Amino acid sequence: MTDPDVYVHAANSPAAGEPRIDVDRVTDMLMGTWADVRRQARELVKDPALWRDDSLGMAAHRERVLAQLHVLVDNKAVHRAFPKRLGGGDDHGGNIAGFEELVLADPSLQIKSGVQWGLFGAAILHLGTDEHHSAWLPGAMDMSIPGAFAMTEIGHGSDVASIGTTATYDPETEEFVINTPFRAAWKDYLGNAAKDGIAATVFAQLITNGVNHGVHCFYVPIRDENGQLLPGVSSEDDGLKGGLNGIDNGRLAFDHVRVPRTNLLNKYGDVAADGTYSSPIASPGRRFFTMLGTLVQGRVSLDGAASWASAVGLTIAITYATQRRQFDQGSGTDETVLLDYGKHQRRLLPRLATTYAQIFAHDEFLKKFDGVFSGRAASDDDRQDLETLAAALKPLSTWHALDTLQECREACGGSGFMFENRFTGLRADLDIYATFEGDNNILLQLVGKRLLTEYGQQVAGKDPKQLAAFAVGQTAGKVFHGAGLRRLGQAVADFGSTARSVELGLRGDDQHELLQERVQQMVADIAMRMRGGKKLSAEESFALFSENQTELMEAARAHGELLQWEAFTDALATAPDDGTREVLTWVRDLFGLGLIEKHLAWYIINGRLSTQRAASVSRYIDRLCARLRPHALDLIGAFAYEPEHLRAPIASGIEQVRQDEARAYYATLRASGEAPIDEKVLHKQQKQAAKSAARS
The missing domain is CATH 1.20.140.10 (Butyryl-CoA Dehydrogenase, subunit A, domain 3)
Known part of the structure; x- marks a missing residue:
């Protein structure tokens, strides 16, 4: 160009x-604290492989964006917020700064990246403990575990505290039973849910010993290594949307799906083998907002x-x-x-x-x-x-x-x-x-x-x-x-x-x-x-x-x-x-x-x-x-x-070229003496000539 x-x-x-402003210094001011990270990200998104291809239909666009996530992994562009011991950088501000710049390439790429590492991976990181980090974060980081963030429900969009999905503890098997009791409790609008995800961080009402302890997060496998839904898991494709069609948004539902007790991301609330609930935060309301605040x-x-x-x-x-x-x-x-x-x-x-x-x-x-x-x-x-x-x-x-x-x-x-x-x-x-x-x-x-x-x-x-x-x-x-x-x-x-x-x-x-x-x-x-x-x-x-x-x-x-x-x-x-x-x-x-x-x-x-x-x-x-x-x-x-x-x-710059070409054309035409006379100019000349003739 x-x-x-x-x-x-x-x-x-x-x-x-x-x-006059010093343009370069104002650039530094605008790029802010993590200017170096932003510049690195902008260099990366110069790669045409990361650009949105407007000729693609929805299915092909999804495939392209999924492949682009692997490009980001290969370039170590998305792991800044994760622990250093797992190959991350423990740089939370820089992680966000670099992530934001992906909007230049394709907003679908930015948001699907956010689903994978800023929601799915972040839920494991911030709501889980070291055991969870070691088990699942490497796969989330390198895309061997594409994941969905299953919080939003059809019937309770912004009202997360009232979601209908339940996770009921069974002490006999030491498992949680994840269940979707009615249609309005289906998880919806979830990136990676329609096609790519093989696991999800699922938010549900934790029930143990007959007591509802409010919304907690669970790691739940949803597909096998061949991409087939696991027993009890249902999925629907949200289909064509008003935008961001490079993301496979979809719905998830669970029919008494069992996961081990240890799949509860238990940083802020835990259940012992006998079903006893404990939390470092006594207030249910404060606990809920603390968990959501980490995201x-x-x-x-x-x-x-x-x-x-x-x-x-x-x-x-x-x-x-x-x-x-x-x-x-x-x-x-x-x-x-x-x-x-x-x-x-x-x-x-x-x-x-x-x-x-x-x-x-x-x-x-x-x-x-x-x-x-x-x-x-x-x-x-x-x-x-x-x-x-x-x-x-x-x-x-x-x-x-x-x-x-x-x-x-x-x-x-x-x-x-x-x-x-x-x-x-x-x-x-x-x-x-x-x-x-x-x-x-x-x-x-x-x-x-x-x-x-x-x-x-x-x-x-x-x-x-x-x-x-x-x-x-x-x-x-x-x-x-x-x-x-x-x-x-x-x-x-x-x-x-x-x-x-x-x-x-x-x-x-x-x-x-x-x-x-x-x-x-x-x-x-x-x-x-x-x-x-x-x-x-x-x-x-x-x-x-x-x-x-x-x-x-x-x-x-x-x-x-x-x-x-x-x-x-x-x-x-x-x-x-x-x-x-x-x-x-x-x-x-x-x-x-x-x-x-x-x-x-x-x-x-x-x-x-x-x-x-x-x-x-x-x-x-x-x-x-x-x-x-x-x-x-x-x-x-x-x-x-x-x-x-x-x-x-x-x-x-092509508009300036067009305008300059047009101006040069008319300037040359006028200088040649061959330019046609404008009708309004001709009328004005005729009126002046008539007035001159009348005076004479």
Whole structure:
């Protein structure tokens, strides 16, 4: 493919004397803590053997992706998180960073890899003990044991605690009996279940001595060495999906399938030979969330993969927008480059700013994850914060990716609709990111509940006057790197005064205060409306929660957006020079003001902005877009994608070649004197001639 930089027009670059980013150093900033791992992964995915082949049907696509997993094994690309004694690297953050980059090759490859090593293998690693690790991890690592992660059920998607599959202990044989009691308890949407998997980590209600001890995980063989289902195991193929058709998603059911007692992955709960249950965690609820929390890496990786997929789409669309011309401004003038139109800037540049914010936030998130899973910072508070961050950030980045890819598609017109230019395929594959590894709305609900819990702990036992002085804020650094969650903002004199009309500027500190106070006010309002809910009946309590559910989730979204803004601001301090810092500050401001613009109604209703100040937000965003227009190619250049990563003809430079050819053709035609006269020009000449004749 042609290098697009060859065709960069001078108008696409900052003027002499203007600040400009150091592209290479910004690349380092974006690639973050595990930049070396990301670069290694990007070199690997330059191999065409790992690319998606759009000509393949579903069956052939599945076979190709299965073969690609073996390529990853051969290149030691997927074992970083596993123990060193088994050939891994004990590098949890680096493992996720490298895994995310597989989205460049084929999202089906990324997700099937995630099923094998990030779910199936990770369940054995994090829920099992050394005995389980030695028995099954080598096979999971080298693909001799392809595995499914059997948690989700048809009837209980996100409600894992209520799954119907049972594992009943039989002390006479020292076996667990795995059973699917009804159709809604079938495990569904499982990668490797339809064809490739020979074992599964099955989540089921553990029952022993007549007591249900809640959801636990079991290692269950499902096929023999010839790929035939084992007795009692049923499987169905999910068939053609809206995307990710390189993965053999399917359903599993178990008809009183027996497995040895030792197949219980018993790190957090064990059953003795006589059926006695024991656990290092006494509370069933805390035990359940601890077990699920060990599998949070799926949400972590989706946050990063979605953010980088957005970067791919924007790189293609902005490259095209700096080359494609449409509509002249009068006879004899050049047609206008798309990105010179204010509306086109508004479509793409704010989404570029959001992508920057999400990538910076993701690196902080990934460092938090690595701290917890390495054991350096693995307290209960650290784990709870990690789970809350995952639930807050994954919805924002996955929704943003879908929105961005769609807008990029439309911004490229018919060319964007061509499958070869990546938008339609990427969007179809990433569509499911919004609902797997936790439905985005359910995740935001979890965040909202955590915010309410923190708020309740702050105001517990206080009288109304004391409630007026609640909450002192924490920085994003505290949330990402230490224990505890944001304390919801600054202290206020009383609740009534928080609705005062304030005229704030639009600088960084002002953006921070506006974004922060929105979270604070929303949580406080919901808490006040829901106070006393514990005294209500179950039906009345549910009705009260349901009435406030939408606003609770919106508060959670606002909390996640604030964390992203703060992470971007923290990143500015690492800029290598003043010019880079100035341009990136404009990008940060575009992100922050975009959030404020999106919620202008709330800011006006709640007295945070006057109508005059609110109106200036949109005008200033327009100015920022125009200011950033000359920097657009530098900003996407910092993503450091090469032609083998993009694989989109419209980002290859051919559009610039076409445009230059057309312009040269018309210039030559005009110079030859043989160009036909435009009818409008002819009419104008005739009118002028008629006027001259009349005067004479």
